Amino acid sequence: MTMASQINPALVEWSGPNGLPRFESVRDEDFGQAFDAALKLHDAEIDSIANNTEAASFSNTIKALEIAGDELSRVSALFWNRAGAHTNDAIQALEREIAPKMSRHYSRIAMNEGLFRRVDSLWEKRQELGLTVEEMRVLERHWKGFVRAGAKLSREQQERLASINETLAGLGAQFGQNVLGDEKDWSLVLTDEQDLAGLPGFLKDAMSAAARERSAPEGAYAVTLSRSIIEPFLTFSSRRDLREKAFHAWVKRGENGGERDNVAIVRQVLALRLEKAKLLGYENFAAYKLDDTMAKTPANVNNLLMKVWAKARSKASEEEASLQGLMAEDGINGKVQPWDWRYYAEKLRERMFDFSESELKPYLQLEKIIEACFDVAHRLFGITITETKGIAAYHPDVRVFEVRDAEGTLKAMFLGDYFARSSKRSGAWMSSFQSQHKLPLKNGAEGELPIIYNVCNFAKPAPGKPALLSLDDARTLFHEFGHGLHGMLSDVTYPSVSGTGVSRDFVELPSQLYEHWLTVPEILTRYAVHYETGEPMPKALLDKVLAARTFNAGFNTVEFTSSALVDMAFHTRGAVDDPMKVQAQILSEIGMPSSIVMRHATPHFQHVFSGDGYSAGYYSYMWSEVLDADAFAAFEETGNAFDPVMARKLKNNIYSVGGSIDPEEAYKAFRGKLPDPEAMLKKKGLAMVGELSGSDA
Incomplete structure (x- = not known):
């Protein structure tokens, strides 16, 4: 029996319509054996490349690496989709096992001396190989990937790095499962009509459906921690006591003690990331993560974030004063609390622009x-x-x-x-x-x-x-x-x-740019x-909708920027014994308003701690926002949001090229220049035309 025959064919031979997987033939119990077999197949392919007796060439080394591991890629794609979008106890148990196993596998590849020698030899003579721009980028990506994974370290250091990566993979899986567990288990079931005061029909319909999913009594309504329910509940419920109760559950995800508490995981993750960065020769983890991005350094990131923070906090202060006035009209004399903001902001929006979210x-x-x-x-x-x-x-x-x-x-x-x-x-x-x-x-x-x-x-x-x-x-x-x-x-x-497959602070450009077309009037x-x-x-x-696009801009930007600043601070400081104490210290240093909380508090900051995709990288949404505001301005300057010349440039230089060329060169090919933050600040309603000059991106 071959290793391939140990895999359910539905996992690797995608014979559905137009090459789709046959999802209906994939069972949870197939994955464990399939991963074992696919990992062995990939190991064999890697060994074949590394031990090739022919001199290293781009074709027999880099191209071979590009197509190796097809079975593993397919099994992984199906598994991680299920783990994120339709999980269960069996998949979660396997996730905790597979995440460190995959980390060990890729650490072994990084530690394969023969393989790295072949890649390194190609890198050393790269200018003599006659490579295309894309091939040069691909070679660079493989070479840097090996170096950043520890290929130049001693064997002892490599083994320690592999151990760190394996532990981090397991911790990341557990972190995400803990948040999901808190979200899944908490609900506020409402049966009294008075508890529904202020709620529009669409929200009551959604809460009724959520109650049925949770087998609540007939006629009940459930507030859940899904953003599509909790945010509108905080926006429309006139029951301040219920808003407060739901809000506390929402912001305490991952911080409720017991086996699902994520604070200890964060402490371990930060310590291991710091050790990893130092092993690889970087001062801190942020320096390691940013080395291969457009931003390049933590200083560049913090420069942009703090410039925006000052404007956002000032704007939020003005917004809070307006909300305070509305609360006073309701006979509430205390300060604006975080569970009040969305409710009174919606009232203010109705008053300023004469429409409500429920009307829209x-x-x-x-x-x-x-x-x-x-x-x-x-x-x-x-x-x-x-x-x-x-x-x-x-x-x-x-x-x-x-x-x-x-x-x-x-x-x-x-x-x-x-x-x-x-x-x-x-x-x-x-x-x-x-x-x-x-x-x-x-x-x-x-x-x-x-x-x-x-x-x-x-x-x-x-x-x-x-x-x-x-x-x-x-x-x-x-x-x-x-x-x-x-x-x-x-x-x-x-x-x-x-x-x-582009740098983290460029990947959000195509997505954030696309948002602009939602509010094009003809759409x-x-x-x-x-x-x-x-x-x-x-x-x-x-x-009114178009006029209100920058409404509540201070609040929205404070929510985001505080999270990005905490992320960056965690990954530029030394060891962190008490993550929540450090989070509080950072927020105090930047002057975080007491009426607003981070969009993602540390114990449920999945971007940063459920894997390291956006670790020391949450800023990238704003970095890309500088690019996307300037990019859409290119269409506005033509007077046509669908200008065919600009659309062709956008497709050919941004959407279709992936990471085959340098992101700065890609952007300049589209726009003719790199942007500065002015267009972004204007879009957010945080700056006047001409207020800011210079370039941060």
Whole structure:
């Protein structure tokens, strides 16, 4: 029996429509044996490359590495999708086992002296190899990957680094599971009509559906910690006592003591990351993480963050004074508390702009916003996206779409997973089952079609009713689809630089830029239609929505920037004995308003501690925001949000090139220059034209 025959064929031979996996044939119990077999297959391929008796060449070393591990990639893609979007006890137990096992596997590859010698020899003579720009980037990525993984360390140091990485992988998996556990187990079940005071119909429908999912008594309503329920509850509930109770549960995720407490995990993670950075010759973990980014150094990041922080805090102070006045009108004389802000901000928005979120929401149907996303992609990039019914995905709620170019050629498959459920971690993300590339594979295929998916956590409506979104929800959908387009429009040769295979502080550009088209008037006019009457959003309401785009900007920016500053501080300081004490110290140093909390407090900061994807990197959303504000200004300057010349430049230089060229060069090829933060600050309502000059990005 071969190792490959030990794997359920459905995990590695994707024979579904258009090359999709046959999700219905994948069972939880298949993964353990499949991982063991796929890891051995990958080991054999690596050994074959490392022990090749022929002199190292780009083809027999780098290209071979690019296509090695196909079975492992497929098994991993299916498993990590299930672990994030539709998990259970069996998958979570396996996740805690697989995460460190995968870390050990890749540490062994990094410690393979023969393999590194081959890569290093190619790097040393790279200028003599006649490589294309993309091939040079791919070689650089492999060489730097080995060096950053410890290839130049002593054997003893390599073994310590491998042990650190293995432990970190396990801790990251546990951190995320702890947050999910707290979210899954907590709910505030309401049965008294007085407890529903102030709640609009769409929210009561979502809370009713959540109560049914949790087997609550008939007629009950449940407040959950899903952002699509907790945020509107804090916005609309006139019951201050219930807002406070729900708010405390929300911000205490991961910090409730017992076996799910994440504070001890954070302390271990920070200590291990610091040790890892020092092993690799860096002063701290932030310096290590930023070495291969656009920002380059922690000082550059903090310079941008503190410049924005000062303006955001000042703006938030003005906003708080207005909210204080509204509270006084309600007979509340105390200070604005964090569980008050959203409620009174909504009242202030109604007073200033004469519309409420509940008035807007009937015009933001999920179906129509999906259509809007697809239409924008068609207008900008010439692609057509069509739903294909009757194809089984990894959950009954998941929808499958074909993506075709102007000639009708299939370019990608796209899966949309939009509704919250207790088996799904919170937040929203894009990922891929398969990335685009053009290399021949051992199964005879020439390249691969991108198979991309978006995961969101919108409140599922009651049966027979449409899903209605908030404006923030709609932005989230556009944001994640922007990431999706980055994967679907990819047109490169090598998988390692495909789609979102770019530096962390560049990867958010395509997604954040795409958000801008949501509020282009012709898009809102066409797709923001009332779910009952089909009438378009009245121009008066549309004008108010557009006028209010920077409303509450101080609050929103303080929430984000405080989280980014804490992330950066954690990873530039020395050892941290008490993470919560340090978090409090950092917030005190920057003057955090008592009426606002971090968007992601440390014990549930999954971007940073559930894996290290955004560790010392949460700032990247703002770094990319500097780029995306300037990039959309390029369209505004033409007077046409869908200017075909700019759209072609955008596709050819940003969305389709992945990491095949340097990000700064990619941006300059699109825009002709690098931006400064002025456009971003203006977009946020934090600066006047001409107030700021200079460049931070």
